[in-house]
Amino acid sequence: MSTASVRIEGLTKVFYDDSRGEVRAVDDVHLECASGEILGLLGANGAGKTTTLRMLSTVLTPTGGRAWIMGHELREEPQDVRLSIGFYSSSTALYPKITPRETLRFFARVNRYPAERVEERVELLIDRFGLAEYADSRVEKLSSGMKQKVSIARTLAHDPPVLIFDEPTVALDVLNALELRKIIAQLRDDGKAVIFSTHVMSEAEQLCDRIAIIHNGRILACDTLDGLRGLTGKHYLEEIFVHYARDSQA
Numbered sequence: 001m002s003t004a005s006v007r008i009e010g011l012t013k014v015f016y017d018d019s020r021g022e023v024r025a026v027d028d029v030h031l032e033c034a035s036g037e038i039l040g041l042l043g044a045n046g047a048g049k050t051t052t053l054r055m056l057s058t059v060l061t062p063t064g065g066r067a068w069i070m071g072h073e074l075r076e077e078p079q080d081v082r083l084s085i086g087f088y089s090s091s092t093a094l095y096p097k098i099t100p101r102e103t104l105r106f107f108a109r110v111n112r113y114p115a116e117r118v119e120e121r122v123e124l125l126i127d128r129f130g131l132a133e134y135a136d137s138r139v140e141k142l143s144s145g146m147k148q149k150v151s152i153a154r155t156l157a158h159d160p161p162v163l164i165f166d167e168p169t170v171a172l173d174v175l176n177a178l179e180l181r182k183i184i185a186q187l188r189d190d191g192k193a194v195i196f197s198t199h200v201m202s203e204a205e206q207l208c209d210r211i212a213i214i215h216n217g218r219i220l221a222c223d224t225l226d227g228l229r230g231l232t233g234k235h236y237l238e239e240i241f242v243h244y245a246r247d248s249q250a
Helices: 049-056 078-084 100-110 115-128 144-155 174-189 201-207 225-232 237-249
Strands: 006-017 021-033 037-042 064-069 085-089 162-166 193-198 210-215 218-223
Touching (some): 006 049, 021 049, 021 218, 049 064, 049 162, 064 078, 115 144, 174 201, 210 225, 218 237, 225 237
């Protein structure tokens, strides 16, 4: 059996639509992500990225296939899966009436971080994300950039071994997006298994150790950037993506 931190075998999600009938949003996906690796999930809007990641987070139940997070199977051990992951997206909500310090304390406790170490963990995250000046202000009073930092810190509150980022730079300005990418790279260097979905080619090129191209719910290729270049004879990731997308349509 694979020792990957995240292992996906045949994961499938079928929805039923009154006008379209059966819609296979995710179709027989096979992927692995190891500790100390950023796996990029690259695809256009509607390709199946978010549905895949929501299944991994246990928010959605797969129609078929299986997946394991740190050895815990999604449907057999959902609570253990949830304790093993941190999930972040641009739509991640915060409680507006409490402070960043209270937010971090709450999420550390609800995810069963050792009680005697919660305050130490909260202070570490406040320092790491430069939140000290705002740590005791209500979240609703913070700027969008500062809220983003609180959201990321919240994702890390219980120090999970697996981190899932679903298009996290959507709607961020250039500087905030750059800072977020640096944080994600550091998490990889800290030994976390990171899955990072995006439709931005430059992000995948700069950040990901391996890139999985997803189109119409299916994984068309998964390799390092150099590996994908060798397989296609294309240099730029945009050209590589178009190569696989056109082949799948043909």
